[in-house]
Amino acid sequence: MRKSVLVFLLTAVSMLLLVACAQQQQTEAPQVVEKTVVVTQVVEQEKVVTQVVEVTPVAGRCAPTSFDELGDNAIKIGVPIPLSAPGSVTGGRAMQTAVNIAVKEVNDAGGVLGKYPVDVVFYDTSGLPERGTAGMEYLITSECVVAVVGEYHSAAGLTEKEVANKYHVPVIFAETWNDDITASQYPEVFRIAPASSMVAQADAKYLSDVGVSFVAIVAENTDYGVPASEQTKERLAALGIDSETYLAEQGTQEFGALIAKIQEDMKDKEGLKAVLVLITGETSYNFEQQAAEQGLMPREDVVGIANQVAYNADEFWQNVPDGNYYAFRRVGVVPALTKDNPVATAFVEAYEKELGRFPESYAFEAYDAFMLMVKAIEKANSLDPDAIIAALESFDSPENGVQLAQGLYYFPYGTKNPVPDDQPAWMWHQWPDPAVLFLQYWQEGQSAEEACVVWPKQYQTCGDTYWIPPGTEPPVTP
Amino acid sequence: MLTPTVWDASLFHASPQLAVSGEFVLRLIIDGLMIGIIYALMAIGLTLIFSVLNIVSFAHGEFYMLGGYIVYFFLQTFEALPPLLSIVAAAIVTFAVGFLFERIFLQPMARGEVERPNEYAILVTFGLAFFLQFLMLGLVGPFPKKAHRLFDLPQIEGTFFRTTKATLFLGDITISAGRLFAALIALLALAGLLWFMYRTWTGRALQAVSQDRNAAAVVGINPLNMNTLAFSMGAMLAGLAGAVLVTVYSWVPWVGVPASSKSFVIIVLGGMGSIPGSLLGGLIIGVVESLGTGLFPDPARAQAYRDVFGLVIFALVLLLRPTGLFGRKL
Structure with a gap:
């Protein structure tokens, strides 16, 4: 009897323990709840699309826009200057001599970037507006110049800038003083001469x-x-x-x-x-x-x-x-102001050898305008007009400027830094320190x-x- | 470094001067007469060619240019010689060039060997003009040259009359020495020309040919020789005008173009083929241009309108007398 009671008790305790354990397991069972979870997922997706871009063609402009397109040809730079009356022949001849010195200097050093020779194409504008237009048209559409530097007379320069703008060709005016040369704020037009x-x-x-x-x-x-x-x-x-x-x-x-x-x-x-x-x-x-x-x-x-x-x-x-x-x-x-400048000294020496006199201001400007354009092409590492313009605009402070014969060139105002309201409009792409x-x-x-x-x-x-x-x-x- | 400031344009304004002194007007007239005499000298050359050869020489301005360069180089080369000899040299050389050109290129036309003589004359004289202009451009370059005045004035100090080496002062009237000598030499040349034309047999022969070639031939005048003489003399007169003005103006190879245009105006104003007409026309244009420039009320425009003043008189004369002041009725 005692044995039966003992077995009964053991069985009962075991049952109670099992029930207790079963109850405990029942209370820890998963509950169904609603919860908002934020998940950050980076997905890399590659997609091929076809984009239709509307481009305004620059009809007639024939200059290469890359060194590949240039091939074995020289980089042509146009130089409109007065070489006959009623323009200033004295001024035109001086500028022509100065540019020729610059061309020789660049080519003697192997050319642009040390491998692309430059060629210059002069055009006699006689200082006349109509010849300024004709000259620029000829240089851009027939001679296929990549860029233009020069001009002495404002009358011709004012018409030349319109053609440069029409064909989107960068130009650095060397000796044209009329305020409107840069006041029209064309992206292509730069000036190193002083404004009137x-x-x-x-x-x-x-x-x-x-x-x-x-x-x-x-x-x-x-x-x-x-x-x-x-x-x-x-x-x-x-x-x-x-x-x-x-x-x-x-x-x-x-x-x-x-x-x-x-x-x-x-x-x-x-x-x-x-x-x-x-x-x-x-x-x-x-x-x-x-x-x-x-x-x-x-x-x-x-x-x-x-x-x-x-x-x-x-x-x-x-x-x-x-x-x-x-x-x-x-x-x-x-x-007296050129002695500490090796660029100026070399140019003065070459100019005096050619013409037997110290260079006039317009000779300095012609030389510098040409060299500055070459520097811009080198910095752009391209013949694309946008790249050249961007390179010229990157010379935006004395620290970023280019030291040439007449001074340290930079253009404080341009596309990235527009001319402020308290400055005249002609400060656009204008060298401020002549x-x-x-x-x-x-x-x-x-x-x-x-x-x-x-x-x-x-x-x-x-x-x-x-x-x-x-x-x-x-x-x-x- | 300059500090740029904002540009704010203002327009010109005229400042009319109502009170004009008599001395000022007198000075303008003297100035106009001095330059007018030289205009006349050149125009008479053109009218002489037209009246005898019946052609218009489009190379007249280039003979003027040539005369100036001869004086310049003569004075540079022969510094020890009397400067007046440079004027004589210019006269001789331009006469010789005119002589050769007429003999070689114009005589065939006069002899009837050219089919379309009128067109030929225009083309061949234009050709000569371009040839001479570009020849000089090649020889001397485009840079301006200027001969020093033939003489410096002796320096005299006085209250009313005084001089410096370059300027003669008569009270408030100032006259440049270079311009004065140029006008005096031109006056002498004109006097010599008028004497030659009206007092010598050859001069009268030239006039006879200009009036009637056939009648002149009947009385023993060789019209072909007169053609040569007229063209050579015309070229020489243009050369003389240039020879005296190279001491006043800077000289470039294209300097003859505006001078030639002025001569055309003067000979039409005076009457085509009339020597007295050209003389008077030159003086009128010179004085009118000077007075117009000096008295025009807007100083900003006075010099810019200089040629216009002469052309207004020219238009008025042609309106009232279509044949010019001394022109023969056609």
Whole structure:
């Protein structure tokens, strides 16, 4: 009986344990719940699509856009310049010589990127707008130039930029001053010459420092002369200086009556007066010599400011033999400012070998414009116009700029950094640092290097004087 | 470095000068007469060719250019010789070039050996113009040259009358020495020409041929020789005009183009073929251009309109007298 009770109890305990375990397992059974789970999954998918892109064709432009397309041919760069009247032949020939020096230098070094030779195609624009258009059309559609550099006259440059824009060809203007060259803000158009407004400001400051009370502005009736005279007049007025403008056609020979008129207008003006010549090229010689012969200037009471071609001393003295004591503007460097620049030294040496004189500002600019375009092509590593333009725009600060003969080139404003509202529109693709100096002859027949730098103050070479009156010598002989 | 400022253009404004001094007007007239005499000298050459050969020489401006270059190079080369000899040299060379050209290219036309003489004359003189222009461009280049004035003035100090080496002052009137000498030489040349034309047998023969070639031949004048003489003299007169003006203006190979255009205006104004007409026409154009430039109220436009003043007078004269001032009725 006891054995049966014991078995019963053991069985019961076992059953209870089993039931207890069974109950415990029953309470831990999974529950059905609703839960939101965020899953991040990276899926790599490759898909082939066909895209239809609308492109405006540039009809007529025949330049290669890559080095593959170029093949064994040379890279052609177009250079429109004046080589006949009524343009400034003096200016055109100087620029032609400078560009030829640049071409030789590039090719002697193996060409662009050391392997692609460059070829230059000159076109004589005569400084005329219609020839500017025709020249650019010819260079781009017949000669297949990759880029264009050059031009001396604004009248031609203004039409050339339109053609450059039409065919989307990059161009660096070397010596065209009209503000509108860059003010239209075409992506293709760059300029290393000063804008007219910059020069007008320098002219007005110089005349103010000299202490003149009246200025007769004698300007050529062109796209350079008219706006330049307007800007100078405006800035003179801001400095409290009275002025009058006299326009003459480019190529005029006879100025007798105009000189009489200026003398008559000046008769009643008190104090020191000035005549500022804004006529370019050879025409300026005619005016300056006739003005000197007829006793208008330079005189003790009349400052005579000749056109910048006066820097070409041999030609100036031959054509203006009575031009002693003329002052003249020099845009760009003078010999003293080139000595520490190996690019300038080499260019000056080559130029002097060719023409026997220190390069004029437009010669420096032509050389630099060509070399800058070559640098841009090298940086772009392509002949594609967009790539070249992007490369030029990448020279956007002194740190990113290119040091050439005349200075450190950069373009602070462009596609990536538009011209701000407080800056003039012509600052687009404009080199902002061209130097403007005033020099003055004080001995008949002297060279431009012997002339005194009279302005600005920091560059003066003949003592503290802005104007050497006729019949006197400078305080310090350079 | 320059600090660019915002550009804000302003328009020109005229500053009319209502009060004009008599001295100023006198100066403008003197200036106009001096340049007018030289215009006349050149135009008379053109009218002489037209009246005798009955052709218009389109190379007239190039003889003017040639005369200037001869003086320039003569003065450069023969510094020790009297400078006036350069003018004589220019006259001789341009006469000789004109003589050769007429004998070789124009005589066949006068002898009736050319089928279409009128067209031939135009083409052959145009050809000569281009030849001379590009020849000089090749020889001397495009850069401007200028001969020094033939003489410097002695320096005289006075209150009313004074001089510097380059300028003569008469009170407020100033006259450039180069321009004065140029005008005086042109005046002498004109006087010599008029004496030759009206006081010598050859001069009268030239006039006779210009009036009636057949009648002149009947009285023993050789019209072919007169053709040669007229063309050579015409070329020489243009050369003389250039020879005196190279001391006033800078000289380039294309300098003859505007001068030639002015001569055409003058000979039509004076009457085609009339020597007195060309003389008067030259003086009128010179004075009108000078007065117009000096007195035009807008100084900005005065010089730019210089040629227009002469052309207005030209148009008015043609309106009232279609044959010009001294022209013969056709």
